[in-house]
Amino acid sequence: MSEGHHHDGSIAQQVREVEAELEASGIVSAAELEAILDAMRTPADGARVVAHAWVDAAFRERLLGDATAAIEELGYSMHGGVRPQMLVALENTEAVHNVVVCTLCSCYPIALLGPSPPWYKSEAYRSRVVREPRAVLSEFGLELAETVEVRVWDASAETRYLVLPLRPRGTDELAEEHLAALITRNGMIGTASL
Amino acid sequence: MDDRFRTGERVLVSLPDSPGHHRAPRYVRGHVGTVLAVHGRHVLPDDVVARMAEPHVEPVYAVAFAAGALWGAGDHTVTVNLWESYLEPAEEGR
Amino acid sequence: MRVNDVGGMEGFGALSVSESDPPFHADWEAHVHALVSALVRRGVFALDEFRDTIERMPPTDYLETSYYERWFRATTTLLRERGLLSADAPADG
Structure with missing residues (x-):
């Protein structure tokens, strides 16, 4: 009855x-x-971080190397909460898909994504995605090829994760602010592709 | 104090199922994983809840586990953040 | 072993995902979230103590209450334990 x-x-x-x-x-x-x-x-508007990483290769490298520091360039901080947190950016590629959960409670990158959606906090998501991520992702409408390696990240401590989704094809001409509009919350948790 | 474990090292989640607040999910307890990275040094939550005057501050590791080892099936990995005192070196052959 | 530790547990069924999925179902949920943030920032209780208090709810209660109901019950439990609340609100124990 947790949705009651x-x-x-x-x-x-x-x-x-x-x-x-x-x-x-x-x-x-x-x-x-x-x-x-x-x-x-x-x-x-954590989508700004992703859009910037798509258009600026040097920023992307800094984000993947030390996301906690890199997001400060864009005015975000992992130090605004009750204790400092570490941010790790997870890069989706054609070969690797990342998805984030907190099985023990509901740890989530609030500084970038705001308060989490109800499904993220549900027992169904927390219990299942570590065991059967492909089945869970298909319930979100995301069907991954069998060749794609799935990496699940359980945020059980002070690290918060941001998924860096694959840039959609055919968006080479789009400006950064228009790219940001394509980036969804679920895309940055890893339960959707763009 | 130096970090006890290095990237690439195999570690065993050795925390017993004792009462109280611990941040090691039970599905990795007793399992062996591989250290991917050190994710900073953080106050041990178990000590905070126990209201210790000087709670331990320890390295926290990102440790990757193979789904097949955790669940007997699956080709994915699950990575969990674990405080140093939850871990022991994995014995050879495990 | 505590009831919140659900990773890998079977039987919770299918996901309930909607198009919009706003973070809060009702305004009181946002108020509870803000209250917990303020109390933790002020050091009235530690985040770890808050999590611990949710985890030590009786398992049957944990599974029967919604996410922010748990937050509210844990908050009132901690405030009472510290002698900071007299209002008649639900708590554990």
Whole structure:
């Protein structure tokens, strides 16, 4: 029942009550919570990182060598959370497909992709993708050739992963900002191709 | 302190199934994998939850496991990030 | 061995993936997420302690609650354990 919504009404009320008590006692402030909510509602645009890597070979090399440092060139940081994290970029090729999961909880590159989608947090995804990734990917509509090597990455510690998808064919003429519009969240988790 | 394991080395996930908070998924416990890289040094979560005054800070390794060894089937790899104290050198022949 | 440790476990069925998949089903879920971020940043509890509290939910409760319900229950549990909350909200134990 992890997708259940059966207690929504009463839970919404309980959350408001807990917030009010914590604000009254000064443990958190309303302004602080609103600022965090605003940041979460701002669409994350990690696609810019991928688009830049597609058009700038030197940046791509830096991203694959040390993604934590490379994304700072574009104004992103892995140090904005409660403790510093490391970012690793995983390069999809014609021969290798990468896909990311967190089996123990829901670790995810929020700094680049925003809060994760519900399926990423589901027991179905977390339990199955490490055992049968090809079957899981086919449920996303992604059918990989048998010759493609599949690498699953379980984000069980302080490392966060960003999949660098294959650039679609026929996009050589597109400018960087138009390329970014082609790049989907699922493409950067590894559950879609572009 | 130097990292105990090197890239390419075979390691055994040796963490027992003791109570408490540990970040080694059970599906790799008792299995042998290959160190792909060191992913920095990080505070051991087990110590934080145990409220130790000075929690250990250890190297964390990206360790790749063959699906066939984990599940008896599959041609993919699964890479897990594991703190140093979860690991032992793999014995020859494993 | 804890209930959250589901890698490789069988029986959870097919994936439920929709076209849009917004991160939150309801506004209260975003509020819970923000509250946990604020409490961890302020050092009221550590992220590891928060994860531990979700993991030590009774397995039957864990499997019957939604993702952000677990977050909310763990938050109120930790706040009560630290004497920082009196409001009557669900908690474990």
